[in-house]
Amino acid sequence: MFSWRAEVRPGVWVAFTDAAAGNLALHVGDDPAAVRHRRGDLEAALGLHGRSFQFMNQVHGNAVATIGAASAAGGSPAAVAPTADAMVSRGEPLAVMVADCVPIVLVGDSLGREDPLVGVVHAGRPGVASGVVPAAVARMIELGAAGLSAWIGPSVCGGCYEVPADMRDEVAARVPAAWCTTSRGTPGLDLPAAVRSQLQDAGVRVEYSGHCTLEDERLFSYRRDRHTGRFAGLVWTDAVPAGAGSAR
Template sequence: MFSWRAEVRPGVWVAFTDVGAGNLALHVGDDPAEVRRRRAELEAAAGLGGRSFRYMNQVHGADVATISGGAATADAAEAAVAPTADAMVTLTEPLAVMVADCVPVVLVGDGPAGAPVLGVVHAGRPGVAAGVVPAAVSRLRELGAENIGAWVGPSVCGGCYEVPDGLRADVAAAVPATWCTTSTGTPGLDLPAGVRSQLEAEGVSVEYSGGCTLEDDTLFSYRRNGQTGRFAGLVWMHATDGTRGHGHD
């Protein structure tokens, strides 16, 4: 179910799912009831104690939504409250970002009175160029976050992400670290390198970086299969009922 999972701060967990958790997206033609069942199973495995992960309607932009507690997140109500954004930050809620080649980024900072500040980012090619990652870091700091760490999940690597030369030039003009050549010698974009460069420029430490989705068939990859599901990057605080996860998966 998890390709990677760890307690990154006391009581704060970060994880990335794999195909074992199934498709978690409602927008790819899957049975909505099955998607909601898988989401519920994931929430139980994470030990959320009856809470739900908050998802967003991702549009390859740079908008950041601030998520507060108390909103309904089940069934039809969930779709109604999911923000249209490519990053979310919160002081309280479990968060999820869905990908199948784009870069999933999880952010955790030390907030006011020692409480954590959490964030997730969907960093695809347009979002990286538009600065969604630094925008999310800025919003975390507006909520009082310090000592921010980042966990960069699996995504398509620069060796596999072939693009037209003009597109490479356009994106690299905004984020120079994305410029690369693929393993076959064609123009490419290294989005994970671009994301890491943006985080480092913001003074954010990169605690973990995942592998390549196209090369790993235990992960969904849109470039490998255009009809595919989505896996998730997750961050949550444990419920007060003492339920806890265990170690790395």
């Protein structure tokens, strides 16, 4: 069910599902009832005690949604499924869906409070180029996060992600670490390396990087099969944050 799972700080958990957990996306033509059932099974297995993961409507942009109690600190309450490519909260469970793009989970100490600040980011090629990763980090710092760490989930590697040369040049002009050559000697983009560089430039410590989705058949990959599902990057806490509600 998981490609990786760990308690990363006391009472704070990060996980990345795999294909065995099933498709968790509502936008890929799957039966919505079956998707919701899988999400519920996942939440029960992780002991969320009636809480639900907040998912988002991902559009390859750089908008950051502030969820639940954290929205009181200058943000706007999120819609049922906010249109964004990053979310932050004060411990409310969050989910990001991918099938080659880079899923990132962020965790930071919340200055002056017991509840941690957590975040998730969906970083595909457009999001990396438009700065969704630094935007999410900046929002967490604005909310008072300190000691930020990141977990980079499975995504397509630079050796497998072939793109036209002009596309490589366009992205690398904004994020130089994205420039690469594939294992076939063709122009490529190394999105995991680009994300690591953006996190490191923002002072965020990278704790983990996952496998290549195209090379690992236990993971969904859009480049392997366009009619595929989505796995998820997840962050949640053992305790129910103060003022938190149950929303998906």
